[in-house]
Amino acid sequence: MTAVESRPDTTPGVVAKISTFTSRHASVLPTFAAVAILICLLVGAELYFGNFLTPRNMSALLLDNAYLMILAVGMTFVIVTAGIDLSVGSVMAFTGIFGASLLASGVPAWIVVPAMLVAGALIGLLIGVLVQHFDVQPFIASLAGLFLARGLAFVVSLASIRVEDTSLLWLQSTRIRLGDWYVTPTGIIAILTVVVGAVVMHKTRFGRTVYAVGGSEQSARLMGLKVARAKVMVYVISGLCGGLAGLVLTAYSGAGYPRNGIGTELDVIAAVVIGGTLLTGGRGYVLGSMIGVFVYGTIKTIISFMGAEQSWTHIIVGALLLLFIVVQRAIVARSERGS
Amino acid sequence: MTLLKHRLFWPAAALVTLLAVNMIANPSFARISLRDGQLYGALIDILRQSAPLMLVALGMTIVIATRGIDLSVGAIMAVSGAVALTIIDGAGDANSWGTVMLAIGIAVLVALVLGAWNGLLVSVLGIQPIIATLVLMLAGRGAALLITDGFITTVNSSPLSYIASGYLLILPFAFFVWLAAVVVVGLVERRTALGMLTEAVGINPEASRLAGVRSRGIIWTAYILSGVLAGIAGVIYAANIKAADANAAGYLIELYAILAVVLGGTSLMGGKFSIAGTVIGVLTVQALESTILFLGVPPAQSPVFFAVVVVIVVLVQSPRVHRWGRLLGSRFGSSGGDGKMPPVATPEKQKEVVR
Numbered sequence: 001m002t003a004v005e006s007r008p009d010t011t012p013g014v015v016a017k018i019s020t021f022t023s024r025h026a027s028v029l030p031t032f033a034a035v036a037i038l039i040c041l042l043v044g045a046e047l048y049f050g051n052f053l054t055p056r057n058m059s060a061l062l063l064d065n066a067y068l069m070i071l072a073v074g075m076t077f078v079i080v081t082a083g084i085d086l087s088v089g090s091v092m093a094f095t096g097i098f099g100a101s102l103l104a105s106g107v108p109a110w111i112v113v114p115a116m117l118v119a120g121a122l123i124g125l126l127i128g129v130l131v132q133h134f135d136v137q138p139f140i141a142s143l144a145g146l147f148l149a150r151g152l153a154f155v156v157s158l159a160s161i162r163v164e165d166t167s168l169l170w171l172q173s174t175r176i177r178l179g180d181w182y183v184t185p186t187g188i189i190a191i192l193t194v195v196v197g198a199v200v201m202h203k204t205r206f207g208r209t210v211y212a213v214g215g216s217e218q219s220a221r222l223m224g225l226k227v228a229r230a231k232v233m234v235y236v237i238s239g240l241c242g243g244l245a246g247l248v249l250t251a252y253s254g255a256g257y258p259r260n261g262i263g264t265e266l267d268v269i270a271a272v273v274i275g276g277t278l279l280t281g282g283r284g285y286v287l288g289s290m291i292g293v294f295v296y297g298t299i300k301t302i303i304s305f306m307g308a309e310q311s312w313t314h315i316i317v318g319a320l321l322l323l324f325i326v327v328q329r330a331i332v333a334r335s336e337r338g339s
Numbered sequence: 340m341t342l343l344k345h346r347l348f349w350p351a352a353a354l355v356t357l358l359a360v361n362m363i364a365n366p367s368f369a370r371i372s373l374r375d376g377q378l379y380g381a382l383i384d385i386l387r388q389s390a391p392l393m394l395v396a397l398g399m400t401i402v403i404a405t406r407g408i409d410l411s412v413g414a415i416m417a418v419s420g421a422v423a424l425t426i427i428d429g430a431g432d433a434n435s436w437g438t439v440m441l442a443i444g445i446a447v448l449v450a451l452v453l454g455a456w457n458g459l460l461v462s463v464l465g466i467q468p469i470i471a472t473l474v475l476m477l478a479g480r481g482a483a484l485l486i487t488d489g490f491i492t493t494v495n496s497s498p499l500s501y502i503a504s505g506y507l508l509i510l511p512f513a514f515f516v517w518l519a520a521v522v523v524v525g526l527v528e529r530r531t532a533l534g535m536l537t538e539a540v541g542i543n544p545e546a547s548r549l550a551g552v553r554s555r556g557i558i559w560t561a562y563i564l565s566g567v568l569a570g571i572a573g574v575i576y577a578a579n580i581k582a583a584d585a586n587a588a589g590y591l592i593e594l595y596a597i598l599a600v601v602l603g604g605t606s607l608m609g610g611k612f613s614i615a616g617t618v619i620g621v622l623t624v625q626a627l628e629s630t631i632l633f634l635g636v637p638p639a640q641s642p643v644f645f646a647v648v649v650v651i652v653v654l655v656q657s658p659r660v661h662r663w664g665r666l667l668g669s670r671f672g673s674s675g676g677d678g679k680m681p682p683v684a685t686p687e688k689q690k691e692v693v694r
Contacts, residue, residue, distance in 0.1 A: 084469070130650070134657040137607055139408070139469065143594055144649040151643030158637060258639070262590075266477050279470050311484035311585075318478025325466055325474070 030328055031276030031288035037320075038291055041298045049305055055180035057301070062183065065297040066190035067092065067245040067252065071268045072275070072289040073197035074241030077234040079272055080201075080214045082281025083131065083138035085238045087123060087145030088245070089264030093257070094153040095120045095246030099168075100161040100256025109167040117243040123149055124239020128232035142235075146265070149242075153258035160257040163250060171251035186248045193244065197286040210234060214281030270321045271296045278328055295320070346604050349655075350619045353602070357626050358382075365633060377506045381629060387504070387511035389625040391416070391572035391579075391589070393618070394520055396596040398565030400617045401528070403600055405558045406541045406609030407461060407468035412569040412596060414479025415453050416589030419446040419570035420577030421486040424494050433496040440498075447570040453479065454566015458559035476593070483585035493582040503578035513575055520568060525614045534612075537561065541609030598645065599624045602652055 045052040062069075071088045078085045099116040103109065123145050130141035163169060171185040201207040209230040212220035221227045250256050275292025277284025299320075300313050361368040361381075371380035395412045402409045423446035430438040453475060460471035505512045528534035539547040540554040548554055569589070577583050601607060602623055603616025627648065631641045654660050 130653065134654060134659055136653045136657065140597070140601070140607065140649065140653055143597070144646045144653070146594070146646075147642040147649060148646035151640050151646060154637065154639035155643060158639060266473065269473065270477060273470070279467060309485060309489055311481040311489065314481035315478045315485075318474045318481070321470075321477065322460075322474045325470055326464065329464065329466060 028276070028285075029331060030278075030324060031285055031291065033324070033327065034275050034288060034291045034295060037274075038295050038298065041295065041302065045298070045302050045305070052302075052305065056182075059182050059187075061294065061297050061301060062187045062190065063252070064300075065293050066186045067249040068264070068268060068271065068296065069190040069290055069293045070193045070241050070245040070248060071264065072271050072293050073193050073286055074238035075268050075272050076197065076275075076277055076284055076286050076289045077201070077210060078138070078238045079269075079277050079279060080210050080281055080284045081231055081234050082214045082217075082279075083231070083234065084142060084269070084279075085124075085127065085145070085235060086139065086142040086265045087127060087149055088238060088242045088268055089261035090146045090149035090153065091120050091123050091239055091242030092245040092249060092264065093260040093262075094123075094149040094156070095243040096250040096260055097153050097156045097161060097256035097258050099247065100163050100250055101156050103163055103165045103168065104161050109165050112165075112168075113247060116247050117240055120239040120241070120243025120246065121236050122239070124236040124242070125232065127239070128235030131235065132228050132231045145239075150258075157256070157258060160255045162255045168247075168251050169254060171248070172254070186251055189244065189248055193241065194286055194290045201286050206230060206233065211282060214283070216282075267296060267317070270317050273328075274317075274320055274324050276324075279325075346613065347616055347619065350603050350616050350623070354619050354623045354626065357623060357630065361626070361630050361633065368633065373509070376509060378509050381633075383511065385622065385625045385629055386514045388629075389621050390513035390517045391576045392592060392595055392599065392625060393517040393621045394568040394572040394575070395565075395589075395592055396599040396617050396621045397517075397520055397524055397614070398561075398568035399593075399596045400600050400603070400605055400612050400614060401524070401537060401561045402468070402565045403597075403605055403607060404537050404541045404609060404612035405554075405561045406544065407558065407561065408472065408597070408607070409457060409562060409565045409569075410469065410472040410593050411453070411457060411475035411479055412565060412572075413589030413592045414476050414483070415450050415566055415569040416573030416576055416592065417480050417483035417583075417585045418453065418486070419450045419573035420588045421483040421492070421583045421585055422446040422449050423574050424492045424577050424583035425486055427494050427496055427499065428492050433494055434498065436498050439496060443574050446574055447567055450566045450570020450573065451563060452566075454563040454569070455559070457566065458562030461562060462555045462558040480585060483583075483588070487583050487585050491582050491584045495581065499578045500581060503575055513579075516571070516575065520571070521614060521618060524564070528614065533557070538610050538612065542611075595624055595645075596621075598649060598652075601656075602648075606656075 042053060051057075071092065075085055075088060095116040098119055099112050102112045102115060107115075126148075127138075127141045127145045130136040130144065131138050171189070174185055175182040176184070176188075201210065209220065209225045209227070212223065212225055213227055213230050217227060249260060253260075271292035272284070272289045273279060273292070274295050275285070275288035275290065277288060296317060299316050300310070303310060303312050303316075358368075368381045371378055371382060373379075395416070399409055399412065423442045426442035426445060427433050427438060430442070432438060457472050457475060460466045460474070461468050464471075501512060502516070503513060507515050528537065536547070536552050536557055539550070539552055540557050544554055572592075573588060576588050597607075599620035600617050601620070603613055603618070603620030605612045605616060624645075627644065628641065631644055632638060636644075
């Protein structure tokens with residue numbers, strides 16, 4: 001009896017260690033895979049181009065994808081509850097053009113910025129209420145949000161509106177330098193959003209409820225968790241992130257444009273999935289989504305370095321998405337067999 | 340009361356109401372004129388313009404019935420349009436029927452392969468339909484852009500423009516295309532056991548598997564059908580604008596198609612589906628689009644109206660609102676919360692008859 005039990009311990013091979021690790025931390029595996037792919041991409045690009053891993057290029061990677069990262073944080077919350085939010089790209093466009101038009105009509109920035117965030121959160125609230133209180137599928141509810149936000153963006157203005165307000169442009173024009181590295185306030189906002197998102201997800205009661213809802217809504221409800229509040233809140237958070245992304249994108253491009261962010265929701269979902277969040281809910285990491293966004297951004301940068309058509313970005317991201325889905329599928333199948 | 344209970348009553352009432360409002364607001368909406376043996380008018384335009392959406396929604400209905408969803412239809416449309424027009428552009432004689440038919444054949448074949456790919460991911464690998472088709476939705480448009488080299492390929496070909504705007508007898512040819520597709524799919528699904536088996540797979544995959552239904556083949560076929568129909572839709576769309584625009588072709592059409600299917604009374608939870616309902620749903624969406632244009636609203640702002648429609652439709656279908664309706668109904672002692680609706684619908688029907 002004892003001999004049988006101690007046998008695994010007496011032969012602690014590397015393979016056995018790895019298999020123990022993977023079976024215990026199955027949910028972290030896709031995120032590790034994303035990190036591995038990111039490192040491969042960066043190292044491969046550096047070897048190929050020779051001038052890829054420069055501080056300048058890496059700083060730009062963060063700044064160019066700041067809005068995507070903010071959206072990905074909100075999307076992670078939604079997807080972990082097994083929902084989906086298709087409205088994020090349109091909400092970003094709406095809040096962006098809304099803010100730009102308010103600024104153009106002379107409203108001070110300290111009113112405009114909260115107004116943009118509230119506008120995003122309100123659309124999120126609408127989606128959340130539809131999903132939770134009227135049993136509408138998240139896909140359809142957020143579809144209504146997509147239509148609403150996109151239409152409202154065009155109601156505000158059919159053409160782009162330039163932003164002249166210096167305090168908003170300050171977010172992008174200020175460069176805090178550290179040697180050759182630099183970061184703008186928009187980049188700091190993106191990083192802060194990720195940090196706050198990760199802390200809320202892992203260190204608060206609300207965050208644990210979000211995971212519980214995604215794991216099994218029925219069990220979460222029977223445990224007495226505030227399921228309804230959590231399910232509405234994740235969409236509000238996603239809408240809020242949409243508003244914040246609208247702010248960052250407006251500062252980044254110096255204008256509000258109603259056609260911004262068409263198809264961005266797909267990029268965000270792809271980044272979140274590549275970052276290791278399971279679309280069936282219950283598993284996922286905000287930090288993983290950040291990695292996913294970096295993978296997406298790196299692919300985009302590599303393609304522009306090669307001078308190839310940007311349409312390759314979507315083909316490659318699509319292929320990568322497929323790879324991750326199949327890998328996730330295999331992991332879920334394995335862990336279900338194991339339990 | 341039996342008429343009220345019919346599941347197509349509410350979708351049909353919505354369409355009739357919409358058309359009636361249009362006719363009251365602008366009597367010229369209902370005018371149909373006969374010129375050179377061909378019918379013209381706003382209503383005929385709706386029949387013609389609804390062709391791409393109708394084909395896509397038809398495929399979507401079957402996919403949704405199997406408890407799936409196909410997000411890639413817009414991308415498939417872009418690919419098939421790009422393939423067809425690139426072939427016609429490269430061929431010597433753009434006006435020869437042979438070239439055009441060959442180009443369309445190859446485009447639809449490509450669409451079939453893409454549909455089969457979706458079906459493979461969903462039915463064999465068991466990936467969630469939303470995600471499986473998301474892959475192609477992302478990659479397909481990129482591929483279409485590569486086929487056209489990132490340009491908008493424009494083609495002047497008389498056989499091609501006949502498909503989009505030509506007339507067969509007195510009605511537009513495009514109308515007959517979607518009518519034929521609806522009739523064929525309707526006959527195959529409803530006059531054979533296939534429709535029932537499709538519903539069985541959608542209602543309870545596990546039970547239907549235990550009952551010996553080969554769900555894998557049925558699901559796979561549904562995605563192939565959706566792909567083929569999207570391929571034809573892509574050709575019609577490209578023929579209509581005489582160009583292959585990989586960015587605009589089929590943009591958001593998956594969402595409008597899903598909306599049309601839901602409007603027609605098919606539940607997104609899978610199972611029972613209604614092809615007639617989808618036809619009504621598509622015509623409603625198209626009529627709403629025309630209405631918005633008629634009212635002089637910029638087309639770009641039309642999504643706001645669709646958002647309102649989506650919210651109303653999902654609220655009407657929501658169990659909670661049904662409960663409220665019953666509560667309201669029992670309080671006033673009538674048979675149901677919907678009881679006060681028929682008097683609203685009837686006068687409008689009469690008005691339509693008068694006109």
